[in-house]
Amino acid sequence: MSVTEEEEDYIQDDDEEEDDVAFSSKSTKKKIKKESSSSSNATSQQKKKFPVGTLLAVNLFGDDNYFEARLKGYNRSANSKDKNVLWANLHYLHDDKPLQNDLNLLKVIDLSKETIVEYNDDKKKVDDDDETGFLGRRIIVQWPDGKRYTGMIIKYMEDKKNFAFIKYDDGEECWYNLSPTKEKVARNEEAVSNSSSSSSSSNKNSSSSTKKVKQEIVADTDTIERKYPPGTHISVALHHDEHFYDCVVKKYLKRTKAQVEKNTKWGYVEWSEGKTSSKKNGDWIDLNFIKAIKIKPERIITLNEIDDLEEDAIGFLGNRMELKWNDGNEYVGIVTKAMKNNKYFVFLEYDDGDKCWCDLRQESEWSIVDDPKRKASAIKVETSNKKVKATYDSDE
Structure with missing residues (x-):
């Protein structure tokens, strides 16, 4: 599964009329209610959907080939931003091998509910x-x-x-x-x-064809390394939820034959300051599977520039915002960076210490809490290490 750079979706010019900037009716007409048990309930529903012992067909590599696996159990994630992740221990029958996979990410079919003709x-x-x-x-x-x-x-x-x-x-x-x-x-x-x-007469052609296919796979995957060489600053959707975390590519893993066959490209990335949902400074991630974008510094505006910007160029910069992610979790944070030509694509520093990019239009709900003209010094004082109940400012 090749990764393509998709920052054009976020960086494109914003040609919408000012009326189109208005918040959704959900955001403007009601406050967001905190439901601390929402994520646990969602996880519980998934566990009920796939009880331990269920025989599943799992699209393991994202190529529409579904491998049979027996569900052995669940693991709870300790990370606050992993609420939309459901780690499961699966025993794959085709190679008699146990693996841990995220059932909320992979396409899964419950074979126990299907009538199978053998x-x-x-x-x-x-x-x-x-x-x-x-x-x-x-x-x-x-x-x-x-x-x-x-x-x-x-x-x-x-x-x-x-x-x-x-x-x-x-x-x-x-x-x-x-x-x-x-x-x-x-x-x-x-x-x-x-x-x-006719196989005996075409062995040479078959051999050269296989070699060519392997070379094409290697070439396709190596484009990732050419696209993001070590030292490149990128942002990755680590949890596959369109929230992009800043990091620096440090090195790539020399691929094994199996990894070539599976078309994976493992790179070690070092997280930028404020990445709290990972306990480590860096992680190995498959850049052929995890979406990555490269945002050029000249396309970004920051709080340090807010006094020099025209009012219509500020967008949501400096606003304190309340967001409800698509996984049902709700967070409060401050917009400290934004794209020059797309005010909806913003960088939020959350009250829990996490920092990431997102497109506000992709969120389930969002609203502005404070005066949009807050200055950086005032904003930084108000950050805290726990989530607070946000109230919508009807003057916006």
Whole structure:
């Protein structure tokens, strides 16, 4: 899954009329109520949705190949900004390996709720229940990395007949959607037979093709390192929730063969001052999976410049704001930086010490608490280390 730089979405000129700047009706007509139990209730609902012991199909690598895994248990995160994260211990059946994954991030299917039609190779004929004729079929599937794999369909979902479980000749097995709209190649038994009979005459071509595919994967992933070389200042959506934390890329991990196959690019980043949701100064993150943007310093305005700015250029800079994130948690903070050409994309320093960029239009609810003309010195005095109940200033 390649990461593309998306700062243009945030940096583009703001051509909206002033009337469009008005807050949503939710923000202007009512105060945000604190619900301390909201996040715990949401987590509880997810745990009820997937009880321990459930057999799941997990889109582990984000490439629409779903691997079967048994849910072994849950882990509670201690980080305040990880309320939207649900860590689960999963035992993957295809390689008999335990992993810890975030069930709120990955696409997951509860197999216990599906009626599954299976192939029985002890019978001379396929089950009468097999309306599709898929079961027992030999096919070739082309994965997103360009490689093609041969396997057999051994089961599918009765209500989603194109969603089939494929057992590949190399030992891999997973669920995949055989819908014609997918950008994959599926061939019938005759095609596989033909390809097998001509394999001896095309070994050299196949070998060079595989080598070419590997080179393309490496080249695609290495663009991340060229795009963000060590020393580059970037902002990353660490929790996959469109809240971007400032950091500096320090180094990249030399990739193993498995990491090349999975198209990952692990980089070590050092968090900027104020990154409190991570106990460490830095972390290894997959920059091919986590969204990253690079914001040029010349496109940023800060509180130090507020006295020199025209009133219409200040935007929300210097405002104390109350936000309700999409995970249901509510926070209060101060806008200390903003984009010059997009006043909605702002940098907030929260009362709990956390600091990150966000697009106000992406938040569930938001409102201004204080006078927008507050000066930096007055603002800094009022920051505290615990969240406070915010009140909306109707004069804005």
